[in-house]
Amino acid sequence: MSAIIDTIEYEDGVVAEISHDEFCESPIKHDDAVEIVVLSRRYSDPAEGRLGSTGSEVEQWRKDNAADWFTINLWAYDHSGVVYRASDDNPFTVDRDWDTAQAGIVALKRSEFGKGDLSDAEMAEHASRIADEYSDWAAGNCYAFVLKDADGSEVAEGNGLIGREALEAAAADAARQHLSTRDVRATTP
Incomplete structure (x- = not known):
């Protein structure tokens, strides 16, 4: 220890x-129903390029898989470490012009949450909790x-x-x- x-x-x-x-281990490492994409030169991509390695490739994946996968933006606050949050719009209120940006997406396989019939708002809540836990893990907590x-x-x-x-x-x-x-x-x- x-x-x-x-x-x-x-x-x-x-x-x-x-x-x-x-x-x-990463909280999503063995979860096939969750993908987190981080497009950054400084931080590794947990999806390892499976959903694309550029913004346009990831957006195409989102369109192609919208029926089966719920997706939401992943935002990063990068200042003496990185904090991730899942939200449609930038959830950070400080240093918005300098230290925050969309970093990627969180994708959840709809059929694996609830009975596959959760609303987008409910899926967003799941994505938010998953992004928070991933953020803690990435920060070494x-x-x-x-x-x-x-x-x-x-x-x-x-x-x-x-x-x-x-x-x-x-x-x-x-x-x-x-x-x-x-x-x-x-x-x-």
Whole structure:
């Protein structure tokens, strides 16, 4: 495990030791229903050119596949790192003239979301969440934790957690499970 970057304390001396997860895979790597295209010289294209490698090729792909795939623009705010957001229009309000631009698209295979009958607004919500998670991953916000009991014994662990919110939820869930299991064992004759 990497160096500990933070700790989260729970009741009865239970502690989660947090580290960066350097081996965390892209959240869309094995998902055939999601494509993210990034057209940039500075950042890699997760779609690896499957949807096109120029703006005009990607736009042609969008037209050719509109019946089966929902697409929405992917915007980037590139300033001391990059943040991605999915939206029809530029969602960033700062540095619009200098540090934000359309970076590509998010494409979702319609048949794989809901029962294949979601509205474009519902698909846009899915795309937004996926772009946010991809953005966290691309920024290196990937975590692992080791949960330790009051005596320092390792009682649980988790890795591949993208974003601080996912980390905190997984560690808290592990702590709750450990504490409830321990409490049940302590009261069982």
